[in-house]
Amino acid sequence: MTMWALALTTSYAQNENDKAKIEEAQETKIRVQQLEIAKQKVIDNEKYDLLQEVEAINKKLENNELTATDADDLKKEAAEKSARNIENQISIIDNQIEYVNRNGYLEKPEGGSRIVIGFGQEDIDNDRIFGVKYQKNGEKKIKQRIKDLRTTNEIVVAFGLNNAIIENQSLDDSPYKIGGSRFFELGFAWKTRVFENSNWLRFKYGFSLQFNGLKLENNQYLVDTGEQTEIQDFPTNIDKAKFRMDNLVIPIHFEFGPSNKRVAEDGSFRYDDYKKFKMGIGGYAGLNLSTRQKLKFSENGEDIKQKNKSSYNTNNFIYGLSAYVGFSNQAIYLKYDLNSIFKNNIAEQNNVSLGVRFDLD
DSSP states (O other): OHHHHHHHHHHHHHHHHHHHHHHHHHHHHHHHHHHHHHHHHHHHHHHHHHHHHHHHHHHHHHTTSSOHHHHHHHHHHHHHHHHHHHHHHHHHHHHHHHHHHHHSOSSOOOSSOEEEEOSSOOOTTSOEETTEEEEOTTOOOOOOOOSBOOEEEEEEEEEEEEEEEETTOOGGGOSBOTTTOEEEEEEEEEEEESSSSOOSEEEEEEEEEEEEEEEBOTTEEEEEOSSOEEEEEOSSOEEEEEEEEEEEEEEEEEEEOOOEEEEOTTSOEEEEOTTOEEEEEEEEEEEEEEEEEEEEEEETTEEEEEEEEOOTTBOSEEEEEEEEEEETTEEEEEEEESSOSBSSOSSOEEEEEEEEEEEEO
């Protein structure tokens, strides 16, 4: 009985050992395949960079910034540099392949178990539970990066000057102080490449909180009369009268402009508009969340501050046009509300904003 149990144990251990060797051989094969792909990507990247450099030289030649002889010399120098780059990088990868074939891994696994806590990260390995990832001693998994990430996201921050275009009245005659009326926008946007093999056109969408402020001049303030909102003279001297509308909107833009294509060693690639010109045209629609007026004045020698939160007969539905033009992640930003700020007023007032915008990856 003892001999039979020992035989079973030995057989089970041998099977487990064989299974581990097969898995290790498979992982080694995958690592070698990835390195072979990386070699080809090195060649592709260098060819692409060389092509870009040659095109830049040709452009300078067309603009008479270079002579034909100088252009040929620069092209020859660029080709030699590219060839050396390929040779050096291929040599490094070949050494890595030899190392992997001999040892079964590229980097020596670190001892000890570890716990990684993360939020909002991809769970490619299926070893993360409720945001907590556990990795066993010596375990090293091969992460599969998405080859083509067609949709990316970014945080939108914008701020600048705000005012209102009043019907039959020029902006110079506006009752709102140009320097003191400001806007601020904070949002989250997704950006999707429209075409499969080109990134010159992107579809951008998301949601934003817009805070539009109007500061009144000439000792005036806004008065809700029930059916209309009127600008009236304040009974005493007023230090500040500021009106603010808080909106939640869904902006949608078509973004145009060149971009860079970055190809990684594993074959994945990304587009980015770093140090590139861009232009966006679109609009937005949403809801007015709250409206308030802040007053600061003196009465009987006492400083008084009032915060009056009311509808002020403002339109609940917000919609408008917006556009931006800029470089890299910075842009000049313009937005205009097509809806009138106040309902039932004799003269329509449309909010308009001009400022700077930052799209942060």
